[in-house]
Amino acid sequence: MSKSRVALDVMGGDHGAPVTMEAAAAISRDTSINLLLVGDPDAIARGLDSHEHDPKRIEVMPAHDVIGQDEKPRKAIDTKPDASLCRAMRAAADGDASAFVSAGSTGAIVLAAARWVPKIDGVKRAALAAVYPTKERRGNPDRFALMLDVGATVRCTPTDLLFFGYMGNAYASRISKVKRPSIGLLNMGKEETKGGEVLSSAHRLMKEDEVLNFIGNLEGNDIPMGVCDVVVCEGLVGNVALKMGEGVGEVLKSVSKWAFKQNLMWKAGLTLLARGLRQLKDITDYSEYGGAPLLGFARPVLKAHGRSGARAIANAIKVAAKADRDDVCGEIARAVAEFQARVDAPSRS
Amino acid sequence: MSKSRVALDVMGGDHGAPVTMEAAAAISRDTSINLLLVGDPDAIARGLDSHEHDPKRIEVMPAHDVIGQDEKPRKAIDTKPDASLCRAMRAAADGDASAFVSAGSTGAIVLAAARWVPKIDGVKRAALAAVYPTKERRGNPDRFALMLDVGATVRCTPTDLLFFGYMGNAYASRISKVKRPSIGLLNMGKEETKGGEVLSSAHRLMKEDEVLNFIGNLEGNDIPMGVCDVVVCEGLVGNVALKMGEGVGEVLKSVSKWAFKQNLMWKAGLTLLARGLRQLKDITDYSEYGGAPLLGFARPVLKAHGRSGARAIANAIKVAAKADRDDVCGEIARAVAEFQARVDAPSRS
Numbered sequence: 147m148s149k150s151r152v153a154l155d156v157m158g159g160d161h162g163a164p165v166t167m168e169a170a171a172a173i174s175r176d177t178s179i180n181l182l183l184v185g186d187p188d189a190i191a192r193g194l195d196s197h198e199h200d201p202k203r204i205e206v207m208p209a210h211d212v213i214g215q216d217e218k219p220r221k222a223i224d225t226k227p228d229a230s231l232c233r234a235m236r237a238a239a240d241g242d243a244s245a246f247v248s249a250g251s252t253g254a255i256v257l258a259a260a261r262w263v264p265k266i267d268g269v270k271r272a273a274l275a276a277v278y279p280t281k282e283r284r285g286n287p288d289r290f291a292l293m294l295d296v297g298a299t300v301r302c303t304p305t306d307l308l309f310f311g312y313m314g315n316a317y318a319s320r321i322s323k324v325k326r327p328s329i330g331l332l333n334m335g336k337e338e339t340k341g342g343e344v345l346s347s348a349h350r351l352m353k354e355d356e357v358l359n360f361i362g363n364l365e366g367n368d369i370p371m372g373v374c375d376v377v378v379c380e381g382l383v384g385n386v387a388l389k390m391g392e393g394v395g396e397v398l399k400s401v402s403k404w405a406f407k408q409n410l411m412w413k414a415g416l417t418l419l420a421r422g423l424r425q426l427k428d429i430t431d432y433s434e435y436g437g438a439p440l441l442g443f444a445r446p447v448l449k450a451h452g453r454s455g456a457r458a459i460a461n462a463i464k465v466a467a468k469a470d471r472d473d474v475c476g477e478i479a480r481a482v483a484e485f486q487a488r489v490d491a492p493s494r495s
Numbered sequence: 496m497s498k499s500r501v502a503l504d505v506m507g508g509d510h511g512a513p514v515t516m517e518a519a520a521a522i523s524r525d526t527s528i529n530l531l532l533v534g535d536p537d538a539i540a541r542g543l544d545s546h547e548h549d550p551k552r553i554e555v556m557p558a559h560d561v562i563g564q565d566e567k568p569r570k571a572i573d574t575k576p577d578a579s580l581c582r583a584m585r586a587a588a589d590g591d592a593s594a595f596v597s598a599g600s601t602g603a604i605v606l607a608a609a610r611w612v613p614k615i616d617g618v619k620r621a622a623l624a625a626v627y628p629t630k631e632r633r634g635n636p637d638r639f640a641l642m643l644d645v646g647a648t649v650r651c652t653p654t655d656l657l658f659f660g661y662m663g664n665a666y667a668s669r670i671s672k673v674k675r676p677s678i679g680l681l682n683m684g685k686e687e688t689k690g691g692e693v694l695s696s697a698h699r700l701m702k703e704d705e706v707l708n709f710i711g712n713l714e715g716n717d718i719p720m721g722v723c724d725v726v727v728c729e730g731l732v733g734n735v736a737l738k739m740g741e742g743v744g745e746v747l748k749s750v751s752k753w754a755f756k757q758n759l760m761w762k763a764g765l766t767l768l769a770r771g772l773r774q775l776k777d778i779t780d781y782s783e784y785g786g787a788p789l790l791g792f793a794r795p796v797l798k799a800h801g802r803s804g805a806r807a808i809a810n811a812i813k814v815a816a817k818a819d820r821d822d823v824c825g826e827i828a829r830a831v832a833e834f835q836a837r838v839d840a841p842s843r844s
Binding site (some may be wrong): 218297300301332333334341342345365366367368369370371379381382383385386387388389390391392393394395396 | 681690719736
């Protein structure tokens, strides 16, 4: 039985220990979540000195190395086994912790999880999920949507995509309390037969599935519209689409910054427009929303954005603890096991 | 030897003959382009009656059927051989015309071209290219960029992607007069090894190629930034990314329309913002830019957007005539032939 606590990679993220320690201290004061802080002992000690915290909820695991954002992930994992990211991941894998949070290199997190944390039985490929806020939707109190995979895979089998649906379904229903999450398959057309053999087979599997509330194929323009709670896609497609949206958001930002400088009337107009622009920004800039779950492993693995401030890190810790407590991984495991039992059944009868 | 003239599917597009005939009449008056008008003879006669035109430049080919935008493309092509789209395509294939333009169903155009028009020797897969304006770039007088494929394929081989590079290169240099078009490969990371076997092999082929000015991998956010002249991608990825961009643009449009109604101050601000918003709209709404070429065939095939007005149709006709005159297809054919000669050389020596 693993200890119910979150392993935090203290050294991860653009701001490192000063920001992660501020988040950790706040979590220890304001919640009942237990933390395993993994990183440079001096940096952790300094953080604990500077922030009021509850020592009962905090344990420290020293790690004397750090993986930088720009390091090649595979090489970093291979050559720095004592990096905070690696030790924190192994702590979650070994049962020293029950969940993992880092704002470090996405590539390193994906590889470290794959190396050390067992996958859910039957799951071949994990998925990195992007969480982004959308317009209000019926039955979705958090106005949140999930897109997965956005970068852990390149191409997938139909079964991989079905399982991504289970992962998104479990996450949306347990973390965001969406009653019966609507699931869409990202494709190049609405027709069932679109997108070649893999996508049309995935469509059929998802349509016939009893667990999923499958609404059919989506096209790219449906993503920012927020037409469903969970968007399922292969990693290459999801990654490009997500970044395309970010890019359009960045162009908008630079256009409006330029406009802001032009004159006061612009300024008046822009101040008034702020609400509308913010709404668009919310949709295009998923990174502001905090943690992106890496799903398919036996433990919750949360990746916070590199730019995260203390509040975003604290949010990611809360989500990881909630995912652990509400057994998101167990729900995924049950859906996968039931699917495999159904698939195996005919050959046994 | 085929007649140097453009076959126009008069019945295609949301507005049909009234708009295409207005465009055809203007082309006959204002340019030296010859036209083969394919469609319902009565509709063509009415169009010629209503618009001043130069009869020397116009011939008519009757076609008694029409393919609607919402028809299933394959069934339409199979059951309506006398549709204006099919007859116009066959005219281009048989040498009755040297280029093809339609604002009709994209799916039907792609299938009809594949059925009747010979592919360039060695080309296995054609590519549908989206043309979109970008920020100013050095050596690109038209501020235009090309993304291909955006929907004619699902997945491709590395050689297909290299050939898409040749197609985009020929089109950008001959139609848009870009001196040495920069070519990027859409991927999920900058590193050469990203994106699995197909994309990393395509990267290697394009990097080693002497024809292409290859700048390396692009990510989704590079598309709206306009970092290069030609974006090469598989159809599924390109289609989803393009529509994601359109979707963000649509969200922006609905947000700003809503804002416009709020009050006069908003209105003042928005009027002033119009330039900035237009700039973004240009980037996200490629459809306003006129024709999308379908490349890889022995004749220029231009798809105008369904919503095209007379000016956009006329633009597409001019582009098709220019592609024919400047031998875009021949340049692609030469690049492909030279590549195959290089590939075959070692085994012959």
